[in-house]
Amino acid sequence: MDNWFTKCPQTTVRDEDEDVAAERQRVYDGASKTDILQIRDLSKTYVGRKRAAVDRICVGVPAGECFGLLGVNGAGKTTTFKMLTGDSDVSSGEATVAGYSILTEILDVHQNMGYCPQFEAIDELLTGREHLYLYARLRGVPECEIPRVTEWGIQKLGLTEYAGRCAGTYSGGNKRKLSTAIAMIGCPALVLLDEPTTGMDPHSRRFLWNAIMSVIQDGRAVVLTSHSMEECEALCTRLAIMVNGTFKCLGTIQHLKYKFGDGYVVTMKMKAARAGVSLDLEPVESFMESSFPGCVQREKHYNTLQYEIASSSLARIFQLVVANKERLSIEDYSVSQTTLDQVFVNFAKQQTAEDEDATLNKRTAGRRKDVKILPLQRRTQKQRDDGHVEFRAANELCGVDLTLVSCSCGALDEADELISAAVGEQ
Numbered sequence: 001m002d003n004w005f006t007k008c009p010q011t012t013v014r015d016e017d018e019d020v021a022a023e024r025q026r027v028y029d030g031a032s033k034t035d036i037l038q039i040r041d042l043s044k045t046y047v048g049r050k051r052a053a054v055d056r057i058c059v060g061v062p063a064g065e066c067f068g069l070l071g072v073n074g075a076g077k078t079t080t081f082k083m084l085t086g087d088s089d090v091s092s093g094e095a096t097v098a099g100y101s102i103l104t105e106i107l108d109v110h111q112n113m114g115y116c117p118q119f120e121a122i123d124e125l126l127t128g129r130e131h132l133y134l135y136a137r138l139r140g141v142p143e144c145e146i147p148r149v150t151e152w153g154i155q156k157l158g159l160t161e162y163a164g165r166c167a168g169t170y171s172g173g174n175k176r177k178l179s180t181a182i183a184m185i186g187c188p189a190l191v192l193l194d195e196p197t198t199g200m201d202p203h204s205r206r207f208l209w210n211a212i213m214s215v216i217q218d219g220r221a222v223v224l225t226s227h228s229m230e231e232c233e234a235l236c237t238r239l240a241i242m243v244n245g246t247f248k249c250l251g252t253i254q255h256l257k258y259k260f261g262d263g264y265v266v267t268m269k270m271k272a273a274r275a276g277v278s279l280d281l282e283p284v285e286s287f288m289e290s291s292f293p294g295c296v297q298r299e300k301h302y303n304t305l306q307y308e309i310a311s312s313s314l315a316r317i318f319q320l321v322v323a324n325k326e327r328l329s330i331e332d333y334s335v336s337q338t339t340l341d342q343v344f345v346n347f348a349k350q351q352t353a354e355d356e357d358a359t360l361n362k363r364t365a366g367r368r369k370d371v372k373i374l375p376l377q378r379r380t381q382k383q384r385d386d387g388h389v390e391f392r393a394a395n396e397l398c399g400v401d402l403t404l405v406s407c408s409c410g411a412l413d414e415a416d417e418l419i420s421a422a423v424g425e426q
């Protein structure tokens with residue numbers, strides 16, 4: 001397989017991010033050959049589709065890494081997983097898991113891989129314990145070890161109370177836990193988790209995070225997709241953001257924040273010279289504008305100012321604020337970095353421009369125009385911390401309360417249109 005990886009023709013992708021190109025080169029050069037997962041130019045074009053769902057991606061995931069695959073809906077994450085598991089044919093390219101090819105040695109790949117799909121693949125009539133028995137056998141765990149391994153899975157994911165019940169009676173969160181336990185059973189070298197914590201309560205989520213951490217600490221590898229940036233920050237050692245089937249960026253979270261973030265946010269609280277005397281914020285405002293040209297004022301309240309600074313280093317911001325703290329009567333200040341959400345949203349916008357599904361949404365919106373519920377009473381739009389946007393429109397007179405969670409956080413216009421159509425605005 002080494003030969004295949006190093007001797008195949010190398011492709012150059014135009015306008016590729018330098019980190020993504022460097023990872024591609026690392027794979028081409030064979031430097032990733034000891035990695036548990038190696039992907040080289042993996043591509044998939046579905047029948048009847050013009051655009052590739054996955055387009056020549058390259059990455060190596062070494063032992064001890066949790067690699068995050070991020071992207072809006074339709075970016076190509078699940079298709080990537082399906083090719084790795086053999087559920088979907090590969091159009092071109094290759095990948096290996098623990099040295100076994102997904103093209104020619106899929107049975108060996110299965111022995112070395114655990115997969116938690118996005119939608120539960122569980123048998124409603126089997127109990128949790130029976131599931132784990134079954135998958136331990138399939139993964140080749142020695143018969144005498146199966147009871148121990150099964151109990152380990154039950155405990156690891158906090159399923160003790162439910163292990164003897166039919167999986168069909170499980171709550172959504174417990175079904176996710178069981179699916180993850182199935183993926184982890186038998187200690188496979190690679191664990192693929194497609195949105196494992198969707199629908200889980202915060203306590204269960206922490207439990208699952210710990211289970212994932214223990215896989216990494218064991219020196220195995222995890223590839224994770226998630227719409228929760230908090231989850232990615234907690235678990236991923238590196239991540240890539242996928243847009244239209246390609247990697248748009250790749251690296252550690254800190255690196256991506258630094259490279260693609262909007263800089264820093266400085267929040268300052270001022271103190272009045274004497275009690276009862278109104279605050280004059282003008283000196284601080286002119287100090288910020290002259291010290292950090294191009295900074296943007298985001299908030300201005302009674303004694304608080306907030307600025308976004310794109311073009312300065314953390315050290316310089318601290319240096320200048322500390323040096324002028326007394327003179328400008330700054331009582332308190334904080335400097336925070338761009339969040340991963342912001343980085344993600346910036347990339348997610350690119351998917352909307354070309355996304356075929358967005359066109360579909362528009363068509364659906366068109367079909368709904370006959371719904372007439374006027375007048376519109378309330379309409380809100382809020383960014384959720386999982387990256388999606390929630391639109392809400394209500395007409396209390398008619399008792400209509402409509403909530404729509406955007407199919408991608410970039411697809412604002414489409415979601416907005418759909419709501420307008422549904423509440424009869426157009």
Ligand SMILES: Nc1ncnc2c1ncn2[C@@H]1O[C@H](COP(=O)(O)OP(=O)(O)OP(=O)(O)O)[C@@H](O)[C@H]1O
Pocket residue numbers: 046047049053071072073074075076077078079080118357
């Ligand atoms: N069976 C299929 N036939 C045709 N096109 C498909 C099929 N499955 C997925 N696609 C298309 O491939 C693209 C990638 O889809 P995929 O499900 O891999 O995205 P994703 O990033 O996993 O999204 P999500 O976050 O919703 O799971 C989309 O444009 C989708 O419409």
